[in-house]
Each structure stands twice: as C-alpha cells, then as structure tokens.
Amino acid sequence: MNIMIRKAKAEEVKPIATYLMLAMEDIFYGFIGERNYEVAIEVLEELIQSRGNQYSFENCWVAELDSEPVAVACVYNGGNLYQLRKPVGELIKTRFNRDFNPEDETQSGEFYIDCVGVSEHHQGKGLGSKMFNFLIDEFVHKRNETLGLLVEEENPNAKRLYQKLGFEVVGEKTLMGKKLDHMQIS
Numbered sequence: 037m038n039i040m041i042r043k044a045k046a047e048e049v050k051p052i053a054t055y056l057m058l059a060m061e062d063i064f065y066g067f068i069g070e071r072n073y074e075v076a077i078e079v080l081e082e083l084i085q086s087r088g089n090q091y092s093f094e095n096c097w098v099a100e101l102d103s104e105p106v107a108v109a110c111v112y113n114g115g116n117l118y119q120l121r122k123p124v125g126e127l128i129k130t131r132f133n134r135d136f137n138p139e140d141e142t143q144s145g146e147f148y149i150d151c152v153g154v155s156e157h158h159q160g161k162g163l164g165s166k167m168f169n170f171l172i173d174e175f176v177h178k179r180n181e182t183l184g185l186l187v188e189e190e191n192p193n194a195k196r197l198y199q200k201l202g203f204e205v206v207g208e209k210t211l212m213g214k215k216l217d218h219m220q221i222s
Contacts, residue, residue, distance in 0.1 A: 041098070041166070041167065041170045046084075048098060049085050051105040052093060052098070052108050053084055054077070055153030056084075056151055059152055059153035061076075063212050066138075067136060070132075082127065083124060083127065088123060089120055089121070090110070090150060095150075096111075097170070099163055101158070105155075107152065109149060109151070111150065112148060114143045114146045114148040117143070138212055139211050139212075140209070145182060146182045146183065146220060148183075149171060152167050154167075164197075165197065172202065182220050184219065185198065186219070187216060188214060188216055203220060204220060206218055
C-alpha cells in the first residue's frame with residue numbers, strides 16, 4: 037500500500053469533511069445543537085474551505101492512496117486556539133443562534149491533533165497509525181514540537197495505540213462535558 041501524506045487542498049473539501057465527521061460526529065452535533073448529518077457536513081465544509089479557523093484545510097493533512105484522499109488529520113498550534121475558534125463560533129451563532137464556548141481542548145506549547153479520520157472503506161488497514169507516525173515525524177522530530185491529543189476513557193484501544201506510539205498521559209481535560217485523557221509526545 038503506497039500512501040503519500042501531504043498538506044490538504046481547499047478543493048478536497050468533500051472527503052476532508054466526510055473523514056473529519058467520522059472522527060468527531062457526536063462532538064460536532066453538540067456544537068451545532070442538532071443530530072443532522074447533512075447540516076453538520078454543510079457547516080464543516082464551509083469551515084474547511086475558509087481560512088483561519090481550526091477546521092480549515094490549512095490545518096489538515098491528507099493521506100492519499102492511488103491519488104485518492106483516504107484519511108485526514110486536523111492539527112494546529114494550541115496557542116492559537118481562541119483565534120482559530122472565533123470564526124467557528126461566529127458561524128454557529130449566525131446559523132444556529134447558539135453560543136459556542138466549549139472547554140479548552142488544547143493549550144500553548146503543543147500542536148494539537150484535533151482529529152484523525154479514515155475512510156470507512158480503508159479502516160483497519162493501518163492508515164490511522166501511518167498518519168500518526170507521519171505527524172510524529174513531522175512535528176516532533178523535524179520541527180521539535182510537542183504533539184497533543186485527547187482520548188476518551190471509554191476508548192482503551194485508542195489509548196493503547198497512542199501509548200505504543202510514544203504518547204504519555206499528562207493530565208485530564210473536559211470537552212463537551214466528556215472527561216478525556218490529555219496525552220502528549222515530545
């Protein structure tokens with residue numbers, strides 16, 4: 037399997053939105069206040085195509101197999117959380133008349149892996165691990181940065197994978213009312 041990982045392009049909005057939604061469906065429904073897949077995808081696509089927000093294509097990496105996007109990772113500087121979240125909050129306020137003020141999921145001093153999503157047709161083939169290994173190489177080894185992520189306590193398989201990759205639990209965070217382990221690798 038010949039996988040190439042590269043920065044995302046704005047015109048890849050459809051696969052990026054689909055794969056991000058696979059990774060954060062419940063959280064995104066909480067953001068918009070309704071369980072409507074079509075509406076959620078529409079909002080996510082608008083954010084992905086725009087610049088300067090946490091879900092922008094600018095913050096995404098795409099894994100490509102035979103020139104087809106099959107996985108995506110959304111990663112950004114945790115120190116820019118408020119600046120990147122502002123346009124998301126404005127869009128949600130405008131579209132849904134809802135306040136958007138989730139707990140802080142990241143912080144200064146880390147590049148935050150917001151989510152990694154893999155095509156349903158390619159899950160279980162190691163693409164997620166390949167994406168994480170790429171991100172560790174890119175951010176930790178090449179840029180000498182710390183990578184952080186959150187993992188649900190109810191997801192011990194993901195936590196074991198992250199630990200196997202070298203992530204360590206550094207604390208606990210709450211996001212959308214869920215308690216999560218905060219893990220980092222440096």
